[in-house]
Amino acid sequence: MSISVIISLIGLGLLVVFILSVMPGNSSRMDEQLNAIPDFTPAVSYKSSMCKNAIAIDIEREKIAVLLNPMKLRQLEARPSVYGFSDLMAVELVRDGASVVKTQRGSQLVGAVAGGLLLGPAGLIVGGLSGSKRQQSKIERLSIKLYTNDLMMPIQELFFLDFPGAGADPQQIQPILRDLDQWYGRLRVIVESKKGAQAR
Incomplete structure (x- = not known):
């Protein structure tokens, strides 16, 4: 198989992934589930049809709703989990199973921060997992982990x-990296603001 055929197949695969991610079917179902949460009005939300999960924030009531992919939970259908801002203990950005950066209550920023300068999570992802490694390797998985005080599912x-x-090539997933930056930033603000409130 020639190199041009392989490149074409990879490009076609990425096109299919992006088409699936913007298809309305799963997104509208996720909207219904988020909108059905009592005493919860999403001010900002993220829904991924490709990954079949969603997150929303009700800023006024200081609540976060997370809707996970039922297949990853080994369930037929998942229901949203709702947390107060004060329930969020830490937030971590993960690339291909490895931690890139983590913010937790009661401690300093942890992770791949070169020389004390944070480039933004997307910058760290594209640059590799350390300041000395500047690699542009393919990315298979990107996720944000939320650590909560829920003993059943922390x-x-x-x-x-x-x-x-x-x-996927980092240059081809710039919209995903931008979304990831924004959501890590929002969740980090929540953790940091509650850290300050706890110290007072």
């Missing part, structure tokens, strides 16, 4: 990219 993992095997 960790919720929200996927932004789940493309095992082939992976």
Whole structure:
């Protein structure tokens, strides 16, 4: 098989992934589930038809709703989990199963921060997992882990990219990286603001 055929197949695979991610079917079902949460009005939300998960924030009531992929939970259907801002203990950005950066209550920023300068999660992902490694390798999975004080299910993992095997070129998933940056930033603000409130 020639190189041009392989490149074409990879490009076609990425096109299919992006088409699936914007298809309305799963997204409208996720909208219904998020809108059905009592005393919860999403101010901002993220829904991925490709990864079949969603997250929403009700800023006024200080609540976060997370809807995970039922297949990853080994269930036929998943219901949204709702947390107060004060229930969020830490947030972590994960690339291909490895931690890129983590913010937790009661401690400093942890992770791949070169020389104390945070480039933004997407910058760290594209640059590799350490400041010294500047690699542009394919990315198979990108997720944000939310650590909560829920004893039954303390960790919720929200996927932004789940493309095992082939992976995706970082330059081709810039919209996903931008969404990832924004959501890690929002959740980090919540953790940091509650850390400050706890210290007072």
